[in-house]
Amino acid sequence: xxxxxxxxxxxxxxxxxxxxxxxxxxxxxxxxxxxxxxxxxxxxxxxxxxxxxxxxxxxxxxxxxxxxxxxxxxxxxxxxxxxxxxxxxxxxxxxxxxxxxxxxxxxxxxxxxxxxxxxxxxxxxxxxxxxxxxxxxxxxxxxxxxxxxxxxxxxxxxxxxxxxxxxxxxxxxxxxxxxxxxxxxxxxxxxxxxxxxxxxxxxxxxxxxxxxxxxxxxxxxxxxxxxxxxxxxxxxxxxxxxxxxxxxxxxxxxxxxxxxxxxxxxxxxxxxxxxxxxxxxxxxxxxxxxxxxxxxxxxxxxxxxxxxxxxxxxxxxxxxxxxxxxxxxxxxxxxxx
Amino acid sequence: xxxxxxxxxxxxxxxxxxxxxxxxxxxxxxxxxxxxxxxxxxxxxxxxxxxxxxxxxxxxxxxxxxxxxxxxxxxxxxxxxxxxxxxxxxxxxxxxxxxxxxxxxxxxxxxxxxxxxxxxxxxxxxxxxxxxxxxxxxxxxxxxxxxxxxxxxxxxxxxxxxxxxxxxxxxxxxxxxxxxxxxxxxxxxxxxxxxxxxxxxxxxxxxxxxxxxxxxxxxxxxxxxxxxxxxxxxxxxxxxxxxxxxxxxxxxxxxxxxxxxxxxxxxxxxxxxxx
Numbered sequence: 001x002x003x004x005x006x007x008x009x010x011x012x013x014x015x016x017x018x019x020x021x022x023x024x025x026x027x028x029x030x031x032x033x034x035x036x037x038x039x040x041x042x043x044x045x046x047x048x049x050x051x052x053x054x055x056x057x058x059x060x061x062x063x064x065x066x067x068x069x070x071x072x073x074x075x076x077x078x079x080x081x082x083x084x085x086x087x088x089x090x091x092x093x094x095x096x097x098x099x100x101x102x103x104x105x106x107x108x109x110x111x112x113x114x115x116x117x118x119x120x121x122x123x124x125x126x127x128x129x130x131x132x133x134x135x136x137x138x139x140x141x142x143x144x145x146x147x148x149x150x151x152x153x154x155x156x157x158x159x160x161x162x163x164x165x166x167x168x169x170x171x172x173x174x175x176x177x178x179x180x181x182x183x184x185x186x187x188x189x190x191x192x193x194x195x196x197x198x199x200x201x202x203x204x205x206x207x208x209x210x211x212x213x214x215x216x217x218x219x220x221x222x223x224x225x226x227x228x229x230x231x232x233x234x235x236x237x238x239x240x241x242x243x244x245x246x247x248x249x250x251x252x253x254x255x256x257x258x259x260x261x262x263x264x265x266x267x268x269x270x271x272x273x274x275x276x277x278x279x280x281x282x283x284x285x286x287x288x289x290x291x292x293x294x295x296x297x298x299x300x301x302x303x304x305x306x307x308x309x310x311x312x313x314x315x316x317x318x319x320x321x322x323x324x325x326x327x328x329x330x331x332x333x334x335x336x337x
Numbered sequence: 338x339x340x341x342x343x344x345x346x347x348x349x350x351x352x353x354x355x356x357x358x359x360x361x362x363x364x365x366x367x368x369x370x371x372x373x374x375x376x377x378x379x380x381x382x383x384x385x386x387x388x389x390x391x392x393x394x395x396x397x398x399x400x401x402x403x404x405x406x407x408x409x410x411x412x413x414x415x416x417x418x419x420x421x422x423x424x425x426x427x428x429x430x431x432x433x434x435x436x437x438x439x440x441x442x443x444x445x446x447x448x449x450x451x452x453x454x455x456x457x458x459x460x461x462x463x464x465x466x467x468x469x470x471x472x473x474x475x476x477x478x479x480x481x482x483x484x485x486x487x488x489x490x491x492x493x494x495x496x497x498x499x500x501x502x503x504x505x506x507x508x509x510x511x512x513x514x515x516x517x518x519x520x521x522x523x524x525x526x527x528x529x530x531x532x533x534x535x536x537x538x539x540x541x542x543x544x545x546x547x548x549x550x551x552x553x554x555x556x557x558x559x560x561x562x563x564x565x566x567x568x569x570x571x572x573x574x575x576x577x578x579x580x581x582x583x584x585x586x587x588x589x590x591x592x593x594x595x596x597x598x599x600x601x602x603x604x605x606x607x608x609x610x611x612x
Binding site: 019021061064065066067068086089090092094096099100101102103105106110113114115117118119120121122162 | 344347348351352354355356358359362363366367429430431433434435436437438439440445599602603605607608
């Protein structure tokens with residue numbers, strides 16, 4: 001029988017959490033987590049943001065009792081993930097983007113029922129809950145369709161619904177909207193937020209590659225890289241951590257003689273090349289003007305070294321800017337591993 | 338009975354029922370699969386019956402082949418439907434969902450066993466129908482209760498052995514696959530599925546001691562064919578041995594599952610696909 005949860009304990013707490021894997025053929029061991037400290041309060045939507053190989057999924061696996069840590073401690077809903085794994089399992093749900101849950105021969109409704117049974121939900125409770133989840137995810141018309149006849153997006157919605165059938169206290173969403181269309185992803189994000197607010201103590205730990213998703217959904221975010229938490233705060237506070245100034249994006253004509261180095265010297269701040277626009281023969285050039293900097297001066301300096309500016313846009317600091325500032329590279333940059 | 342025990346028992350039964358449900362639905366929902374699954378596998382048994390008939394062998398040889406053919410159905414299900422199932426689940430990325438759920442892993446395995454047993458029942462009934470109505474195989478008068486007891490003891494021993502194999506797949510991928518292959522044809526041979534087990538002499542006795550399939554075949558033949566099929570041991574002894582195997586295998590499977598789950602979590606192989 002499950003023990004009573006102590007609502008005063010954090011939903012998730014890790015202290016010095018470490019995990020390493022032996023390297024292949026005598027190579028040095030691979031460190032996936034190098035001492036992670038997290039504290040997620042009940043009722044929070046907490047985001048783990050980091051490039052590939054940062055350690056997000058390893059962390060989620062440990063918290064879901066699927067992997068032992070090499071060191072440190074992790075507790076979910078007040079229970080130790082190693083010593084009290086079964087108590088943890090009674091209180092968690094896991095949805096991984098792109099997963100294949102269920103059996104093709106079952107219908108969507110049957111599949112969700114099957115998973116509810118693995119959590120001991122009585123059928124009389126499970127069926128109405130499943131019907132509600134089908135409605136929320138827009139799968140009601142497909143309730144009696146076999147899973148092997150679903151499209152990838154429909155299947156992803158069903159996987160998402162599966163995470164809720166057991167009414168977990170702590171829900172782990174590992175890239176949950178991966179492969180979903182824009183409308184479905186938006187609807188599911190809204191559902192998660194309403195689900196968390198619906199009852200006290202429900203908590204979500206989200207990993208995502210979509211900055212906007214993290215920004216919109218999360219009360220707090222931890223930015224992780226190479227197995228360490230580099231920063232943890234609210235999205236607004238993370239944005240503020242990047243000192244003021246103006247983010248400038250210029251569309252400049254390609255093929256100019258100026259090199260990155262000379263452009264940087266002219267503008268006086270580091271510059272980053274963005275996406276090329278072959279149809280217009282231009283490319284995006286990004287930089288952040290420090291506070292007090294004058295855009296007109298920067299443009300004149302660029303003109304003097306032969307950079308032809310075709311378009312200008314400016315914006316406020318985004319979560320992505322904060323991420324790049326903290327991690328030192330963008331989420332999808334090569335070499336993130 | 339304590340509340341904790343009642344809750345755990347309810348969770349066990351719900352999980353086992355849900356997992357058995359998949360097997361049963363899987364077997365009966367697709368008519369094409371039904372024919373391929375229930376009829377075609379019995380053709381091997383038919384071949385043996387016709388061969389014995391063509392050779393003019395005593396009639397009870399045909400019955401031997403029928404009983405062996407029926408048990409083949411279950412053994413194949415144990416190897417590939419029980420033993421290898423976690424391998425499939427792991428490849429599909431589904432194994433982690435089982436192991437992140439609070440239900441006992443033994444409940445999942447019991448569900449697979451019960452579902453597999455019921456699903457294989459149809460195939461064996463088709464085999465019996467072919468034997469009785471097409472080949473007119475002759476059986477001795479027998480006690481249905483004795484038949485039921487021996488059959489259930491055999492199934493319990495076979496499927497609990499399948500549970501041990503399933504636990505191996507948590508840690509080992511392709512290696513365990515080869516183990517399943519190794520258990521297929523050699524087991525057919527050592528169990529004397531299509532010939533009198535006594536033909537194997539000392540080998541037969543050893544096989545009986547190792548493989549519950551051998552004992553099950555021998556006991557069922559004694560029950561259904563009477564004096565025409567002298568057994569390695571008495572039916573009572575074989576029944577007791579099968580029950581003993583079932584209990585032993587169950588506890589070994591439970592220990593092995595727990596040990597290998599911990600080891601694979603230590604090594605990070607529980608959720609690792611494409612091993």
